[in-house]
Amino acid sequence: MHGSILRRAAARCFVAGLAATSFVFVACGQGEGSADRAPSMLAQAPGAAASGARGGPPEIDDVSWRPRNPMPGRVIEATADVTDPDGDRTEVTFRWLSDDGRRLGEGPRFDTKGLDEGFVIELIAIASDGANESEAFSVEIELGEQSAAIDFVAIDGPEEPFPGALLEAVVETTDESQPFEILYEWRVGREVVGDDDELDTSDLAPGVPIVLSARLEFDDRTTDPVRSLPYVLSGAGAPRIESEPPTELTGGVFRYQIRVGDPAPGAGVRFVLAEGPDGMTVDASTGMVLWRPTGAQRGRFDIELQALDRWGSGAAQTFSIQVDDPAPPASAR
Numbered sequence: 193m194h195g196s197i198l199r200r201a202a203a204r205c206f207v208a209g210l211a212a213t214s215f216v217f218v219a220c221g222q223g224e225g226s227a228d229r230a231p232s233m234l235a236q237a238p239g240a241a242a243s244g245a246r247g248g249p250p251e252i253d254d255v256s257w258r259p260r261n262p263m264p265g266r267v268i269e270a271t272a273d274v275t276d277p278d279g280d281r282t283e284v285t286f287r288w289l290s291d292d293g294r295r296l297g298e299g300p301r302f303d304t305k306g307l308d309e310g311f312v313i314e315l316i317a318i319a320s321d322g323a324n325e326s327e328a329f330s331v332e333i334e335l336g337e338q339s340a341a342i343d344f345v346a347i348d349g350p351e352e353p354f355p356g357a358l359l360e361a362v363v364e365t366t367d368e369s370q371p372f373e374i375l376y377e378w379r380v381g382r383e384v385v386g387d388d389d390e391l392d393t394s395d396l397a398p399g400v401p402i403v404l405s406a407r408l409e410f411d412d413r414t415t416d417p418v419r420s421l422p423y424v425l426s427g428a429g430a431p432r433i434e435s436e437p438p439t440e441l442t443g444g445v446f447r448y449q450i451r452v453g454d455p456a457p458g459a460g461v462r463f464v465l466a467e468g469p470d471g472m473t474v475d476a477s478t479g480m481v482l483w484r485p486t487g488a489q490r491g492r493f494d495i496e497l498q499a500l501d502r503w504g505s506g507a508a509q510t511f512s513i514q515v516d517d518p519a520p521p522a523s524a525r
């Protein structure tokens with residue numbers, strides 16, 4: 193569905209004698225010998241050539257570069273196909289020149305930052321087997337049109353970033369007139385938790401940093417990711433117990449309804465009896481505590497109740513209750 197926004201780089205190959213001042217042009221295709229080869233300064237010849245005298249210099253058969261259609265601000269990586277008549281290991285030297293002969297850089301990688309659209313770069317490669325050097329192999333690379341790029345990535349969420357909030361991706365690009373798709377990646381630590389333009393945080397715990405990465409996908413390439421600042425979910429919406437327990441039994445029964453403050457939406461509060469006497473129960477969903485002491489259960493009993501949300505955050509309430517022997521019945525007269 194996407195039309196290419198890049199002009200193919202013009203390429204011209206020619207072979208120059210080491211001491212020659214004129215050039216002989218040879219056909220070289222479109223300037224991309226093999227887009228799948230990883231760039232390397234070392235190239236291993238496939239073996240001794242069937243023809244050619246031993247001790248002869250290596251030959252560069254082709255030079256290729258990636259990306260095939262470079263644009264300003266991108267790094268170009270070069271590689272060369274080399275044949276050595278002796279099968280020796282060879283090393284390739286790359287030089288990057290302007291069209292007027294100024295040296296721009298050396299090595300298999302060249303950063304085009306600061307150059308303009310249409311700028312022509314001459315790439316020269318020379319192979320050496322340690323004893324002899326090949327003839328110079330030269331290609332010209334023209335920088336294509338500048339394409340859209342990501343200018344800004346951020347996470348938009350509610351003013352109170354509680355767990356369960358819906359987060360939205362904010363991605364600004366330098367040019368929206370060109371066809372591309374935005375690829376999203378939400379991460380918590382090393383775990384990918386979403387790949388859409390929105391993220392439901394219901395399953396995420398408070399206090400964890402969330403980072404959004406975005407890339408632009410064109411027909412022939414995908415840009416490097418741009419990351420947002422971390423977004424941290426707040427624990428301010430954790431449950432808190434607001435009720436007070438009774439201090440005595442009523443009719444021989446301890447009955448207590450736990451009440452909590454407004455939890456975060458979707459918190460899913462549950463109630464836990466962390467400590468208490470045998471026979472005491474708490475309803476996990478309603479928070480109703482019940483206990484009917486037996487005749488043998490007398491004295492002081494320590495109790496701890498907890499109200500927890502689905503992420504493990506919450507509050508605890510501790511108290512004690514004293515159970516005394518029942519008063520003896522009144523004497524009959």
